[in-house]
Amino acid sequence: ATVGTKTMLDFTQNDGAGLYGYLPMTTNLTFYMVMRYTSNIPTNGVFAQHGNVDTDWSIIKKPTGSNYLLFKSNNDTTNAGLQFTTNTSYILVCRVNGNTREFWAYSESGSSQYTSTTGVSIAASLSKYLSIGKSQANILCSGYVGEILYYNTNLSAMDLSNNLTYLQKKWFNASNSTQIVRFIGSGSVNITATQDICGNYTSGS
Numbered sequence: 001a002t003v004g005t006k007t008m009l010d011f012t013q014n015d016g017a018g019l020y021g022y023l024p025m026t027t028n029l030t031f032y033m034v035m036r037y038t039s040n041i042p043t044n045g046v047f048a049q050h051g052n053v054d055t056d057w058s059i060i061k062k063p064t065g066s067n068y069l070l071f072k073s074n075n076d077t078t079n080a081g082l083q084f085t086t087n088t089s090y091i092l093v094c095r096v097n098g099n100t101r102e103f104w105a106y107s108e109s110g111s112s113q114y115t116s117t118t119g120v121s122i123a124a125s126l127s128k129y130l131s132i133g134k135s136q137a138n139i140l141c142s143g144y145v146g147e148i149l150y151y152n153t154n155l156s157a158m159d160l161s162n163n164l165t166y167l168q169k170k171w172f173n174a175s176n177s178t179q180i181v182r183f184i185g186s187g188s189v190n191i192t193a194t195q196d197i198c199g200n201y202t203s204g205s
Contacts, residue, residue, distance in 0.1 A: 003034075003036070003089050003108070003146065003171050003172070006146060006170075006171060007146075008034070008035070008036055008089075008144035008145055008146040009133065009144060009145050009146070010144055011133035011134065011140050011141050011142060011143055011144065011145060012038060012040060012140075012142050012143065012144070013140075019131070019132040019133055020129065020130060020131040020132070020136075021129075021130055022127045022128065022129060022130065023050070023127070023128065023130045023150075024125065024126050024127060024128075024152065025050060025051050025056060025122065025123070025124055025125040025127075025128040026122075026124055026152040026153070027096065027098075027120070027122045027124050028096055028097055028098070028152075028153055028154040029057075029094075029095070029096050029122075029150070029151060029152055029153065029154065030093070030094070030095045030096075030149075030150075030151040030153065030154055030155040030159075030160070031048065031059075031092075031093070031094040031095075031148070031149070031150050031151075032091060032092065032093050032094075032147075032148060032149040032150075032163055032164070032167060033047060033048060033059065033091070033092040033145060033147070033148050034089070034090075034091050034092075034145070034146035034147040034148075034167055034171050035047055035089070035090055035091075035092060035141075035143055035144060035145050035146065036087070036088070036089045036090070036143055036144035036145075036146075037067070037069075037084040037085065037086060037087070037088055037089075037090060037143055038086060038087060038142060038143045038144070039086040039087065040142045041061050041067075041141060041142045041143055042061065042139065042140070042142060043061055043063050044060055044061055044063060044135070044139055045060070045061040045139055045140060045141045045142055045143075046058055046059065046060050046061075046131070046133075046134055046135035046139055046140075046141055047059040047060070047069070047092075047132070047133065047141040047143065047145065048130075048131070048132055048148070049129070049130070049131045049135050049136060050128060050129070050130045050131075051122065051123065051125070051128040051129065053072070053135050053136065053137070054072065054075045055073065055074065055075055055121045055122075055123070056073065056121070056122050056123065056128065057071070057072065057073045057094070057096065057101075057120075057122060058070075058071075058072045058073075058135070059071060059072070059092060059094065060072050060135075061141075062077065062081050063077055064077075065081070065083070066083070067083055067084045067085070067086065068081045068082065068083050068084070069081065069082060069084060069092075069105075070103075071094045071101050071102075071103035073096070073101055073119065073120045073121055073122060074119035074120055074121040075121070076117070076119050079101075079115075079117035079119070080101045080102075080103050080115055080116065080117045081103075081115065082103055082105045082113045082114075082115055083113075084105065085107070088107055088108060088109075089107070089108040089144075089146075089171070089172070090105045090106060090107050090108070091105070091106040091164060091167050091168065091171070091172075092104070092105055093105075093106070093160065093164065095154050095155065095160070096120055096122065096154060097154040098120070099118050099119065099120050100116060100117070100118055100120070101116060101117055101118075101119070101120060102114070102115075102116040103115050103116070106164065106168065108171075108172045110174075132145060132148060133145055146171055147167065147170075147171070149163055149167075
């Protein structure tokens with residue numbers, strides 16, 4: 001699949017191809033994936049898996065419902081799921097903070113979704129199997145993957161936004177003109193039209 005001038009890796013062919021290796025596993029993490037959702041994704045098709053597909057974490061097709069992906073842990077096949085549109089590219093963001101799983105999806109058209117749930121059973125380890133595009137049991141996602149970013153910590157809101165902006169500009173040619181201002185506290189502050197407003201302000205209106 002080609003997005004703009006960039007080409008994603010093709011995991012639609014039934015030849016067992018995938019990217020895999022062994023990386024340390026941490027209980028807090030943040031994971032980004034640029035992907036394309038197709039109409040051929042099988043039940044339990046896996047876009048990413050680190051450690052045990054059910055109890056550590058994975059991005060997996062929901063066994064019930066239409067076009068849902070789960071950010072799975074704790075053997076949970078119900079919660080932390082989002083619904084996707086076929087033949088559409090997305091940036092997925094997964095974050096684990098303690099016992100909370102958060103899952104975002106940002107589409108190429110600019111729409112976004114978010115869900116969160118409790119229940120995390122990740123077991124920290126110096127080395128666990130990481131697979132992209134298929135599961136350890138060779139179940140392909142039957143979609144496309146463009147890029148991943150993986151952090152062994154739960155990123156702050158600011159860092160989440162900065163990484164997302166980077167990927168949106170790179171893959172979706174997103175404008176940098178739309179930013180988010182998060183006000184904490186009260187008072188007043190002036191922000192000029194040319195000032196970077198992506199961040200936290202202790203006061204403002």
